[in-house]
Amino acid sequence: MEVRTRFAPSPTGSMHVGNARTAIFNWLFARHHNGKFILRIEDTDLERSTRENEEKLIEDLKWLKIDWDEEPVRQSDRTKIYEEYALRLVKEKKAFFCFCTDEVLSSKRExxxxxxxxPHYDGSCSRLSDQEIEENLKKGVPYSIRFKVDQKDIIFQDLIKGxxxxxxxxxxxxxxxxxxxxxxxxxxxxxDDALMKITHVIRAEEHLSNTARQIILYQALGFPVPFFAHTALILADDGSKLSKRHGATSVEEYRKKGYLSxxxxxxxxxxxxxxxxxxxxxxxxxxxxxxxDTDxxxxxxxxFDLSKLNWLNGEYIKEIPFEELRPVLLSLMGQNYDLFFYNQDEIEKILLxxxxxxxxxxxxxxxxxxFFISPENISKPLSLDEWKQEPHTALVKRFYEEVSKAETLNEEFFGTLLKNLGxxxxxxxxxxxxxIRLFATGQEHGPDLNTVLTLLGKNKILKIIEQCLSF
RNA sequence: GCUCCCAUCGUCUAGCUCGGUCAGGACAUCGGGUUUUCAUCCCGGUAACAGGGGUUCAAAUCCCCUUGGGAGUACCA
Structure with missing residues (x-):
C-alpha cells in the first residue's frame, strides 16, 4: 500500500511554526516511506480565508523546500462533492435537514x-415529518445538513498517543x-481524505477529540478509516500557547530575521x-x-526553545561560504546605517x-x-562597575592620554601601545x-580589539571613554 | 461542568513495551585550557524521574488517587 499524507492548512493568516512542523512531519513521513505528500487548502471559512494568505502559505512551504506531488486541492472548489455526499447521507437517513436559525440555536445554547x-443540538429538526421538510424546502427556508449522531464510544489506535x-x-x-x-x-x-486516499493523517493534538466525529463519518460513508497520528502542541517558554506576545511565531518572521531554511x-x-x-x-x-518515523x-x-534554534541555525550559517553571505549582510547593514562614514576597505573589515x-x-x-551609533548613545555595560576601580581605571586613563596625543592610529599603534602600557x-x-575593551568600546564582547579600535578612530574612542568614565 | 490527552535536568528529550542504568545525550549555564582580550574550538562540572499510595526482593518503568498543564464540547479550522 502506498503511503499518502497531506498538509491541509487554512489560509487564514501567516504560517505558524506549529503548522510548519506539521507540514514537515507529514512531508518527512511520506518521503521516508516513499509515498506521496499532498497539499490541500482548507478555505471553507469564507470569512477568514484569502487568496493572499494562500499565496503566502505556498511561498513559505517553498522556502522550507517542502514540495508536493500532486496538484493542490482547494476545498472551496469542491462544494458540490461535499453536498453530494451529505445528501446521500440524508437519503440514507443518517443525516437530516435543519431549518433552525442562528437566533434559535444560540438561545437554546445559552x-x-x-x-x-x-450545549449540544437538541435534535429537533431530526424529528420533522417528511411533509414539514417538504414545505420548508419549497418555501426556500435556509437549511443546514446535520449528521444524526449514534451515541456510542469510539476507540482508535493513534500512532503517537496509543x-x-x-x-x-x-x-x-x-x-x-x-x-x-x-x-x-x-x-x-x-x-477529502477518503477521496484523496490519504493513508496517514498526521496533525496537531487539537484535532484529537474531533477524530471521534470523523471516524463515525468514515463509517457512515463507508470509507476505510486512515491511520491517525496526533502531535502535541508547541508551547511558548512560559508554557502557554505560542502567541504573538512571545515574539516571532510565523515562518515568515523567522525568514525575515535571517534564519536559514x-x-x-x-x-x-x-x-x-x-x-x-x-x-x-x-x-x-x-x-x-x-x-x-512516528514512533x-x-x-x-x-x-519552543529559541536558544537551541539559534545554535542550530548558527551551525548552518557557518557552512555557508562568506562570499554568499556578504551581499545579504551588506544590504542588511545598508538598510540600518549610513555606510558612507567609512571607506570600502573599512566597511569590508566591519562586515568581517x-x-x-x-x-x-x-x-x-x-x-x-x-561602529555606527554615536558615543553618547552607548549604554552602560553590565560589568562596568566591576572594572571601574584601581588599578584598571589608571590603565584606562593612561590609554586615554596616549591616544589623545597620537597622530596616526592604526592596528600597529594599538598593538605596541597595549604592550607598553601592560x-x-x-x-x-x-x-x-x-x-580597554570595556571603556573604549562600551562592550565586554567584541572582535579583535586592535582592529575595533582602529576602525573606531581617535574621536570616538575618546568620547566613549569619557562616557564610560561618567557612568 | 463533561470528555480526552499529557507529566524525567532551566529547555528539547533517551530510558517505560519486557521493573535491576552512577537515570544518558543535545541546547543553555558554570568552570578550565587555547586566544595577552572577545568570539571560535577543546576539556570538565552543576542540574531531573510532579506528589501520595500500592504491587514487588527491587519501580522513572506496572496499577490507583491527587495535583498541574493542554485540547475538545460551534453553521472556526
Missing part, C-alpha cells in the same frame, strides 16, 4: 449552558453543510521528535528523511568582524552597531585587555 448542560477512547455524549447532531452550502471542517476533511527545518523536525543517534541533532534533509514522536507538548558568529543573519545589525602598569591578559 439556555443549556445556564442549566449546566453540554489507544484513545472517546466516550459517547461528546457532541450532538453536528452540522455537515452550512446554510451557505459550505461544508464544515469535520465533514470536508473526511470526504535548513536551520528552521532541522529545528522544527527535532522539536518533539528525537533522532535515533544520541548527540546528533544537526541532520541533513536526507538524514531526516532516512530516520523520521519517536513525543506525546507531550514541547516548548560582525559576521564572525551569527545565529541569524539580521544579527549583523546589532553586531556592528558600535609593561608600565604590570597588567597582562584579561586585566590588560578588558578595561
Amino acid at each position: 439556555k443549556m449552558m445556564a442549566e449546566k448542560k453540554a 489507544e484513545v477512547n472517546i466516550k459517547a455524549g461528546m457532541f450532538g447532531d453536528f452540522v455537515l453543510i452550512r446554510s451557505n452550502k459550505m461544508p464544515v471542517y469535520n465533514f470536508s476533511v473526511v470526504v 535548513d536551520g528552521l527545518f532541522n529545528y522544527l523536525s527535532i522539536l518533539g521528535w528525537t533522532p535515533p543517534e544520541e548527540g546528533k541533532d544537526k541532520l541533513s534533509r536526507k538524514e531526516l528523511i532516512q530516520f523520521f 519517536r514522536v513525543a506525546k507531550s507538548p514541547a516548548k 568582524l560582525g559576521a564572525r558568529s551569527l545565529s541569524y543573519l539580521s544579527q549583523i545589525i546589532k553586531e556592528v552597531e558600535l 609593561k608600565e602598569l604590570g597588567a597582562k591578559g584579561k586585566n590588560l585587555f578588558m578595561p
Whole structure:
C-alpha cells in the first residue's frame, strides 16, 4: 500500500511554526516511506480565508523546500462533492435537514449552558415529518445538513498517543453543510481524505477529540478509516500557547530575521521528535528523511526553545561560504546605517568582524552597531562597575592620554601601545585587555580589539571613554 | 461542568513495551585550557524521574488517587 499524507492548512493568516512542523512531519513521513505528500487548502471559512494568505502559505512551504506531488486541492472548489455526499447521507437517513436559525440555536445554547448542560443540538429538526421538510424546502427556508449522531464510544489506535477512547455524549447532531452550502471542517476533511486516499493523517493534538466525529463519518460513508497520528502542541517558554506576545511565531518572521531554511527545518523536525543517534541533532534533509518515523514522536507538548534554534541555525550559517553571505549582510547593514562614514576597505573589515558568529543573519545589525551609533548613545555595560576601580581605571586613563596625543592610529599603534602600557602598569591578559575593551568600546564582547579600535578612530574612542568614565 | 490527552535536568528529550542504568545525550549555564582580550574550538562540572499510595526482593518503568498543564464540547479550522 502506498503511503499518502497531506498538509491541509487554512489560509487564514501567516504560517505558524506549529503548522510548519506539521507540514514537515507529514512531508518527512511520506518521503521516508516513499509515498506521496499532498497539499490541500482548507478555505471553507469564507470569512477568514484569502487568496493572499494562500499565496503566502505556498511561498513559505517553498522556502522550507517542502514540495508536493500532486496538484493542490482547494476545498472551496469542491462544494458540490461535499453536498453530494451529505445528501446521500440524508437519503440514507443518517443525516437530516435543519431549518433552525442562528437566533434559535444560540438561545437554546445559552439556555443549556445556564442549566449546566453540554450545549449540544437538541435534535429537533431530526424529528420533522417528511411533509414539514417538504414545505420548508419549497418555501426556500435556509437549511443546514446535520449528521444524526449514534451515541456510542469510539476507540482508535493513534500512532503517537496509543489507544484513545472517546466516550459517547461528546457532541450532538453536528452540522455537515452550512446554510451557505459550505461544508464544515469535520465533514470536508473526511470526504477529502477518503477521496484523496490519504493513508496517514498526521496533525496537531487539537484535532484529537474531533477524530471521534470523523471516524463515525468514515463509517457512515463507508470509507476505510486512515491511520491517525496526533502531535502535541508547541508551547511558548512560559508554557502557554505560542502567541504573538512571545515574539516571532510565523515562518515568515523567522525568514525575515535571517534564519536559514535548513536551520528552521532541522529545528522544527527535532522539536518533539528525537533522532535515533544520541548527540546528533544537526541532520541533513536526507538524514531526516532516512530516520523520521512516528514512533519517536513525543506525546507531550514541547516548548519552543529559541536558544537551541539559534545554535542550530548558527551551525548552518557557518557552512555557508562568506562570499554568499556578504551581499545579504551588506544590504542588511545598508538598510540600518549610513555606510558612507567609512571607506570600502573599512566597511569590508566591519562586515568581517560582525559576521564572525551569527545565529541569524539580521544579527549583523546589532553586531556592528558600535561602529555606527554615536558615543553618547552607548549604554552602560553590565560589568562596568566591576572594572571601574584601581588599578584598571589608571590603565584606562593612561590609554586615554596616549591616544589623545597620537597622530596616526592604526592596528600597529594599538598593538605596541597595549604592550607598553601592560609593561608600565604590570597588567597582562584579561586585566590588560578588558578595561580597554570595556571603556573604549562600551562592550565586554567584541572582535579583535586592535582592529575595533582602529576602525573606531581617535574621536570616538575618546568620547566613549569619557562616557564610560561618567557612568 | 463533561470528555480526552499529557507529566524525567532551566529547555528539547533517551530510558517505560519486557521493573535491576552512577537515570544518558543535545541546547543553555558554570568552570578550565587555547586566544595577552572577545568570539571560535577543546576539556570538565552543576542540574531531573510532579506528589501520595500500592504491587514487588527491587519501580522513572506496572496499577490507583491527587495535583498541574493542554485540547475538545460551534453553521472556526
